[in-house]
Amino acid sequence: MNQKYVQQFKKGSLEMVLLCLIAQKETYGYEIITELNNKGAAVLGYAKEGTVYPILYRLQEAGLIQSRIAPAAANGGSKKYYSLTEKGKVSLREMIDFWKDYTVCVNHFINGPDLKEALL
Numbered sequence: 562m563n564q565k566y567v568q569q570f571k572k573g574s575l576e577m578v579l580l581c582l583i584a585q586k587e588t589y590g591y592e593i594i595t596e597l598n599n600k601g602a603a604v605l606g607y608a609k610e611g612t613v614y615p616i617l618y619r620l621q622e623a624g625l626i627q628s629r630i631a632p633a634a635a636n637g638g639s640k641k642y643y644s645l646t647e648k649g650k651v652s653l654r655e656m657i658d659f660w661k662d663y664t665v666c667v668n669h670f671i672n673g674p675d676l677k678e679a680l681l
Contacts, residue, residue, distance in 0.1 A: 584649075
């Protein structure tokens with residue numbers, strides 16, 4: 562498929578996917594990237610810091626997530642942990658509801674009998 566279309570699909574869903582991961586548990590950037598790559602790389606592509614962190618910053622600026630700094634046990638450094646805010650929970654519910662309606666709508670067109678015949 563044309564990479565332009567792939568990029569647009571990914572761009573439109575990645576914020577929601579990140580919010581879903583953060584909603585499940587308080588987590589930090591590297592863990593988010595690892596989870597994305599373990600569960601979504603086949604479809605979403607390999608997640609990179611340069612893609613994920615700017616989205617996290619945008620979500621935080623929008624008030625959808627919050628962060629806290631905690632000591633990292635292994636190396637004496639620190640980690641930035643992210644969690645959903647109340648506003649983030651509301652927004653994520655709205656995004657999920659829209660996504661469900663969106664996929665039903667698109668699937669209606671994809672599964673149409675006229676399309677199946679047209680593609681034969």
